[in-house]
Amino acid sequence: MNCKRFVLILAGAPALVLAIHVPVAAQGIPQPEPVAQTAASQLGNVSAVAKEAEGWLAELIKINTSNPPGNEEAAAKYIAGVLEKEGVKLELLEVGPGRSALVARLRSAAVADPAKALLLVAHLDTVPVDKSHWTVDPFGGVIKDGYLYGRGAIDDKGMVAANLAVFVALKRSGARLNRDVIFLASTDEEPSAEASIKTLIAKYWDKFAAGYAINEGGNVFLKNGKVQYIGVQATEKVAANIAVIARGTSGHASQPTKDNPVVHLAAAIAKVGAYSPPVHFTSIVRRYFEGLAPLEDDEIGKWIRSMETSDRGEHAQRVVSEANPLWNSIMRDTIAPTVMNAGVANNVIPPEARANLNVRLLPGDTIDTVLSDLSKLINDPAVTLEVKPNAGLAAPPSSLESDFYNIICKVSTQEFGAPSLPFMSTWLTDSAQLRLHNVQAYGLVPFPLSQEDLRRMHGDDERILLSSFDKGVDVLAKIVAEFSVTH
Numbered sequence: 387m388n389c390k391r392f393v394l395i396l397a398g399a400p401a402l403v404l405a406i407h408v409p410v411a412a413q414g415i416p417q418p419e420p421v422a423q424t425a426a427s428q429l430g431n432v433s434a435v436a437k438e439a440e441g442w443l444a445e446l447i448k449i450n451t452s453n454p455p456g457n458e459e460a461a462a463k464y465i466a467g468v469l470e471k472e473g474v475k476l477e478l479l480e481v482g483p484g485r486s487a488l489v490a491r492l493r494s495a496a497v498a499d500p501a502k503a504l505l506l507v508a509h510l511d512t513v514p515v516d517k518s519h520w521t522v523d524p525f526g527g528v529i530k531d532g533y534l535y536g537r538g539a540i541d542d543k544g545m546v547a548a549n550l551a552v553f554v555a556l557k558r559s560g561a562r563l564n565r566d567v568i569f570l571a572s573t574d575e576e577p578s579a580e581a582s583i584k585t586l587i588a589k590y591w592d593k594f595a596a597g598y599a600i601n602e603g604g605n606v607f608l609k610n611g612k613v614q615y616i617g618v619q620a621t622e623k624v625a626a627n628i629a630v631i632a633r634g635t636s637g638h639a640s641q642p643t644k645d646n647p648v649v650h651l652a653a654a655i656a657k658v659g660a661y662s663p664p665v666h667f668t669s670i671v672r673r674y675f676e677g678l679a680p681l682e683d684d685e686i687g688k689w690i691r692s693m694e695t696s697d698r699g700e701h702a703q704r705v706v707s708e709a710n711p712l713w714n715s716i717m718r719d720t721i722a723p724t725v726m727n728a729g730v731a732n733n734v735i736p737p738e739a740r741a742n743l744n745v746r747l748l749p750g751d752t753i754d755t756v757l758s759d760l761s762k763l764i765n766d767p768a769v770t771l772e773v774k775p776n777a778g779l780a781a782p783p784s785s786l787e788s789d790f791y792n793i794i795c796k797v798s799t800q801e802f803g804a805p806s807l808p809f810m811s812t813w814l815t816d817s818a819q820l821r822l823h824n825v826q827a828y829g830l831v832p833f834p835l836s837q838e839d840l841r842r843m844h845g846d847d848e849r850i851l852l853s854s855f856d857k858g859v860d861v862l863a864k865i866v867a868e869f870s871v872t873h
């Protein structure tokens with residue numbers, strides 16, 4: 387069953403949804419168990435492993451892998467200890483001093499078939515912290531009110547621990563696999579950096595080559611305490627940076643001049659700030675909005691449905707863009723001014739002023755188009771624009787027709803009681819590089835997360851609700867079992 391049909395069923399027939407969720411025994415109709423449960427039941431007591439994995443996650447949080455410098459090897463060695471106790475062979479993959487990924491494999495046959503293999507991937511490094519804004523030690527593994535606090539709790543050590551739990555449950559169960567399952571704890575999530583997945587692929591591809599992958603990138607979105615939908619990431623935007631450089635004549639600040647570069651830069655940035663690049667819908671975003679419309683309240687649902695009508699389309703796009711920054715960002719390229727540098731002293735007009743624009747392109751759009759639109763917009767000979775090196779590469783989207791995608795959607799919808807929608811993340815993940823290597827990679831952090839907890843991800847007091855973590859491990863186990871366990 388594909389995700390879209392699932393959405394329509396759920397949206398159109400609440401009574402049917404109820405019927406699906408009433409236990410079969412209670413209806414008195416003898417029926418075979420759903421396939422997901424049959425496959426998952428071969429994994430034994432997953433909830434006991436999830437409880438153990440809470441401990442692994444706390445220990446991983448205590449190992450500071452803030453990037454820079456990363457220091458992922460320490461976390462990789464901790465995981466090695468967990469896997470060695472289970473009798474799993476593993477390898478550390480070095481990509482720099484103190485920076486190693488870890489790979490381990492459960493075999494389905496004597497000879498590996500990389501095209502069939504499933505990769506469970508998550509990154510070990512985290513963004514840095516400003517401890518002074520935290521109410522707890524970000525590296526303490528503190529548990530409070532049912533939450534585990536710490537840098538990386540969500541991004542992405544939670545997923546490392548969940549992947550590890552599923553992998554260990556598979557190993558302990560001795561379940562027969564129909565494809566290899568590979569666990570990869572990766573280094574450096576920054577795609578252009580030295581220790582990134584690009585380097586891992588270049589040096590060690592044969593160690594984790596796979597046809598399918600599950601990674602971060604999508605989420606289980608909560609609204610008013612209930613799962614509203616599951617966003618399964620199948621593509622992502624592409625990042626680039628543009629330098630804005632204003633040049634003028636330096637001089638004494640006591641005699642201001644018209645060509646002061648600070649003034650020209652400020653005017654250019656103000657224009658960029660007020661500018662909205664044109665809307666266009668990729669097929670995944672179109673399907674996302676189609677699925678989303680019935681889940682929103684009537685008013686916003688109506689505007690979402692009107693976005694491509696000829697008479698009200700433009701107005702509808704504006705209403706929807708303003709209702710949610712995520713929606714705005716998935717229907718257009720975005721340009722965010724992020725850094726400004728100008729001036730050497732309070733009493734000197736500087737010769738140059740610079741800013742950085744962080745650009746996120748829809749897959750398929752080119753930075754050259756943005757560049758030419760911006761130079762027309764700024765329209766100032768004193769200002770030049772330069773694309774910075776290391777712009778991202780667009781990857782083809784993962785298929786919305788693959789068996790793995792259908793299983794992710796089907797199991798998630800059953801387990802969370804909400805529709806699964808194809809999702810494009812505005813943020814970057816390792817999946818882009820995997821997709822460039824023909825991997826059908828999907829993003830789903832399987833823990834139900836509130837908007838508030840999602841916001842803490844790169845911010846202060848990052849945390850995960852332990853009951854969400856346990857549920858996520860359970861759902862991930864069911865997904866992996868249904869796809870990989872012979873049943």
Ligand SMILES: [Zn+2]
Pocket residue numbers: 509541542575602
């Ligand atoms: Zn991440």
